[in-house]
Structure formats: C-alpha cells, structure tokens
Amino acid sequence: MLxxxxxxxxxxMTLLAVLDPISHTTLFLSVTDQLDKAGRRRxxxxxxxLAFAVLVIFAVVGQFILEAMNISLISFQIAGGIIMFLFALLMVLGQTTKGSPDVHAETPESLAVxxxxxPIIAGPGAMLAMVILTDNNRLSFVEQVETVALLGVILLMMMGFFLAGDMVSRVMGRHGASVLRRVMGILLAALSISLIAEAMAQWLRLPPI
Structure with a gap:
C-alpha cells in the first residue's frame, strides 16, 4: 500500500509540474485577452x-507507436527526461517562446483548439509524461487508470484556475506567478533527472536509486 x-x-507531482496550472493560467489569460468573460469561459x-482526450489517446497509442518503430521505452524515457529537463530550465530561467499566435480575430472555439x-496544455512535455507514466511494461491496468484519473484531477484544477483567471491574476500578481513558475521548474528538473537515472539504472542493471 505504501x-x-x-x-x-x-x-x-510529475503531472502537476508538467501541466503547472498557475503558469498555464497566465498563458490562457494572455491568449484570451481579447475575449470577454463569457468567451474565456467557453x-x-x-x-x-479536448486536452484531456488528446493526452489520454496519446497515452494509449504512444507506446504502441514506439514499439512499431522499435524504440525502447528506456530510450524514450531518457529522451523524454532530457526534454523535460530543458523545459524545466526554461521555466527556471524565465524564458518564453517568441512569436505568440495572432488571436485578435479568433473565435472562442478556434482558440480553445x-x-x-x-500545444499550451497538451504539449510535448505532457505527452511524454503520459507515455512514461502509463508504461505497459511496468504498470498494471489499474495503475494506468489511476494515472489517467490523476490527470483528470489536475485538469479540473486547471479549469478552476481558468474560470477564475481574472481573480487569480489579481491575487498573485505578476511577480507571484513568476516565482511559482520557477519553483515548479526546479521541481520538474529534479523529477526529470529522476526519470533519466531510473532508466539508466534499469538499462545498466544497477540497484534502484
């Protein structure tokens, strides 16, 4: 049980660090700043x-695609850990992606997709995390269902932040969101290193770390 x-x-904690509801809320507010409250809610x-469906589908078929391409999950876990670590560094260093999409004439439905x-919610990092956390070779079906349930819980948390985005922005302020993003980045970096170390230990047949 323990x-x-x-x-x-x-x-x-892995999914929480990857999805990071607070930081995604700031991105959500910036993308939907031209919409009224009803539009942002929609x-x-x-x-x-939609993001939940994309991540679940990728979790189901992702490992089969890897097997079809003859890519071991250990290799994928190491590559995913490296990518997650680089993403964590961007979070810690406060780097942002240049060239945000033009949303000025977009409808709520198109912006939602x-x-x-x-890729804001169901991005590469989240997809990699779902494949790794639902490994068919390490986890039972019940454990995989539990992982999907955890994903649902975190996304429900994110929806709550999105719906209360204006209030969250006023309470936290610009500096508060920046500090939290860096803390989550440090946590994600540690978790990504753990994923890499675990895969290396399994590959080299070393004792668990």
Missing part, C-alpha cells in the same frame, strides 16, 4: 476536455 501511495504521489470549457488545448 508503494502504491508513493507511486501515486510521484505521478501526481474557451476553458472546450479546451480542458489552438493554441490553448494544443
């Missing part, structure tokens, strides 16, 4: 379920 609780906590109600659902 092992199961530790696994659930690790998976929850974007949130469409984007969250792109860029909010994909």
């Amino acid at each position: 092992v199961d609780q530790t696994l659930l906590l690790t998976q929850f 974007v949130a109600l469409i984007a969250i379920p 792109y860029p909010v659902a994909v």
Whole structure:
C-alpha cells in the first residue's frame, strides 16, 4: 500500500509540474485577452476536455507507436527526461517562446483548439509524461487508470484556475506567478533527472536509486 501511495504521489507531482496550472493560467489569460468573460469561459470549457482526450489517446497509442518503430521505452524515457529537463530550465530561467499566435480575430472555439488545448496544455512535455507514466511494461491496468484519473484531477484544477483567471491574476500578481513558475521548474528538473537515472539504472542493471 505504501508503494502504491508513493507511486501515486510521484505521478501526481510529475503531472502537476508538467501541466503547472498557475503558469498555464497566465498563458490562457494572455491568449484570451481579447475575449470577454463569457468567451474565456467557453474557451476553458472546450479546451480542458479536448486536452484531456488528446493526452489520454496519446497515452494509449504512444507506446504502441514506439514499439512499431522499435524504440525502447528506456530510450524514450531518457529522451523524454532530457526534454523535460530543458523545459524545466526554461521555466527556471524565465524564458518564453517568441512569436505568440495572432488571436485578435479568433473565435472562442478556434482558440480553445489552438493554441490553448494544443500545444499550451497538451504539449510535448505532457505527452511524454503520459507515455512514461502509463508504461505497459511496468504498470498494471489499474495503475494506468489511476494515472489517467490523476490527470483528470489536475485538469479540473486547471479549469478552476481558468474560470477564475481574472481573480487569480489579481491575487498573485505578476511577480507571484513568476516565482511559482520557477519553483515548479526546479521541481520538474529534479523529477526529470529522476526519470533519466531510473532508466539508466534499469538499462545498466544497477540497484534502484
């Protein structure tokens, strides 16, 4: 039971660090700044379920695609850990992606699909995390369902932040969101190193770290 609780906590913290509801809320507000409150609400109600579906589908078929391409999950875990680590560095260093999409004449429905659902929420880091955390070779079906449930819980949290985005922005302020983003980046960096070390230990047949 203790092992199961530790696994659930690790998976929850990994998904929480990757999805980072607070930082995604700031991105959500910047993308939907031309919409009124009703428009932002519609974007949130469409984007969250869509992102959930994308991530679950990728978790189901992602490993089969890797097997079809003869890519081991250990290799994928190391590559995913490196990418997650680089993403974490960007979070810690406060780097942002230049060239945000033009959203000035977009409808709430189109914004919900792109860029909010994909790639802001269901981005490469989240997809990699779902494949790694639902490994068919390491986890049972029940444990995989638990991971999907954790994903649903975090996305529900994110929807709550999105719907209360204006209030969250006023409470935290610009500096508060920046500090939290860096803290989550440090946590994600540690988790990505753990993923790489675990894969290397399994590959080299070393004792668990």
